[in-house]
Amino acid sequence: MNYYKNRLCLNCLTKDIENALEIYEAMDKNAVIGVLSGNYPNFDEALSDMKKYQAALENNISIGLGAGNPAQGLMVAALSGALKPNHVNQVFPYVGITREKVSGNDAHINALVSPSGIPGLVKISTGPESTKLPDGNIPVETAIALVKEMGGNSLKFFPMGGLKTIEEFKLVAKACGKSDFILEPTGGIDLENIEEILKICIEENVPKVIVHVYSSIIDKESGKTKITDVKRIKEIFEKLL
Template structure:
């Protein structure tokens, strides 16, 4: 299995949910490999079941899988680390306080590990209290540059900005994108992204100079009847990526 993501040499890659192994294959083909297929630990009752099933996804898409929490659920933090240690996926989603744990358990620096921070309503600041205990106490607002530095200290690869609610926090997001560019850090915008606002969100990051961008597009492109991500919509998003980046 490849540890270094196929897409990571490129500037932009999609992160979308795979509802089944066949769905993952279709998604991978629709984005011509410039995608990581998210599979959520929250959907499994235990680690063993999770690992067994996720291995099928790994085989189907050359390990281009993203081990997810499930709506940023901090209670999934440990399970994500434990499962990732065994699977060695290309991408790992973590709460801010779980980054060091995941990196240590992975035992290597190639897998992309993000750290989840949330908008605060204040430009230049993010909430880092996204862990299982910290999220229950209160918001811990810190300057974005400090959050990025701490993520680097912990072995993080990128900052996951969630929940963005589309463009509701546009000014904050623009500042974050510039900070990521200035500090040579990857950015993963997440939450409320759809076919209507995707290009604008991507353009902001590209124009800011962010070197690597991994937008997460989830519920807006999932078929409500089947629960599967629509490959046709993934293809549309990929066209937008090529339009913005090329």
């Protein structure tokens, strides 16, 4: 698991295996490459294609929901059980199911929590049924404890909207630092705001940060993640560490 060796790690999307390998090499393998379950019409096609990425990237793939889509939660759990990837994105209520699916494997599973609008509280109602109900907002510290109890490894804070939820994010980072828990900031992160977001995590002693940078570094014409931008992110990592 190359990405565990570094305090800061990049999680980004790819157009194809060639683009994925370019990203992986540009980051000196300090990256997990997102492959979204929602991009496939069925389980078998997703499994077949993800195996190719898995082989090319030394298993450093990140099985994704696709914009935090709760409808993909069970698909992600099933794919995780079949593939045993190094990184899994999951909605909060399906973390336990996913851990059971990868039983005997040390796959990293995050738990999606969302901004609540109230600093210090996060929304854990990110599943397919709970999203239809009034928001389930709880203290960040409690959310972390629950994720640990379910076998999860980190909080994925999404959607951040870049710096729009920064006051909430500061308290999420503080709680992760105090709990020695991994944090994954996600949503609206770009080359302009990534450094500020990472600095907050470092100042709050978050042990490891897996920062998700998606559409902002994707070339709109080719659909590929831009390697020049990836290299810039690597430079930011090196500057901060």
